[in-house]
Amino acid sequence: MAHLNPLDMGELPELQAIFEGAREAMGFVPNSMLTMAHMPQLPVAFSFLANVILGGDLRMLVPTAPEPGDAQEDLEPALVRLVAFACSLSAGCRYCQAHTSHSARLLGAAEDKLSQLLNYETSDVFSEPERAALALAFAAARVPNEATPEHFERLRTHYSERQIVQLVGVISLFGFLNRWNDTMATELEGPPVAFAESALGAVGWNPGKHAPSSGLS
Numbered sequence: 559m560a561h562l563n564p565l566d567m568g569e570l571p572e573l574q575a576i577f578e579g580a581r582e583a584m585g586f587v588p589n590s591m592l593t594m595a596h597m598p599q600l601p602v603a604f605s606f607l608a609n610v611i612l613g614g615d616l617r618m619l620v621p622t623a624p625e626p627g628d629a630q631e632d633l634e635p636a637l638v639r640l641v642a643f644a645c646s647l648s649a650g651c652r653y654c655q656a657h658t659s660h661s662a663r664l665l666g667a668a669e670d671k672l673s674q675l676l677n678y679e680t681s682d683v684f685s686e687p688e689r690a691a692l693a694l695a696f697a698a699a700r701v702p703n704e705a706t707p708e709h710f711e712r713l714r715t716h717y718s719e720r721q722i723v724q725l726v727g728v729i730s731l732f733g734f735l736n737r738w739n740d741t742m743a744t745e746l747e748g749p750p751v752a753f754a755e756s757a758l759g760a761v762g763w764n765p766g767k768h769a770p771s772s773g774l775s
Contacts, residue, residue: 588747610727612635613629615629631721637667638724642695643662645658648700649700652763659750673758678692690713694725744768
């Protein structure tokens with residue numbers, strides 16, 4: 559059961575554009591953002607940050623924002639979500655594990671990459687660039703942080719500096735989300751919990767404290 563109830567979207571007309579953006583991207587409005595709305599500017603600030611890190615162009619929302627650099631270097635969306643899933647596995651947040659695996663699958667990640675993620679170094683379903691990114695994700699999401707110079711040397715053989723910045727951005731964004739949702743015990747929504755229950759048995763997933771109260775799990 560969540561420690562703080564999410565607000566009703568209908569009571570937040572000033573945030574409708576933010577919530578509709580989330581619905582368009584995910585298929586539903588996450589309870590995490592509805593809980594952030596107790597501090598009304600927080601979902602706005604979070605949405606802007608997440609949009610940039612996940613590969614969006616802030617100029618669509620803020621015309622005076624600087625250019626994003628070489629956007630052609632943006633990491634593949636499926637890889638971004640695999641990295642986010644790895645962070646969430648490492649940190650232990652089952653809410654974010656359900657969300658990131660569900661999003662990764664929707665964006666084209668093969669289901670065997672989700673089930674084999676804990677074996678990323680040895681499983682032949684992963685490429686060397688994916689292994690380098692996932693190694694950093696698992697290490698950096700641990701407490702204390704286990705990222706080393708060797709992780710970055712490995713990354714540089716596959717990624718540009720801009721891409722490495724995006725990788726660290728994704729890891730840091732989910733550091734916030736893992737803490738937020740595990741601390742709040744945010745209740746899972748229908749689509750991600752249904753996906754996780756069907757696809758994440760190999761990583762020992764269960765909803766734990768994030769189980770929906772509506773009987774979906």
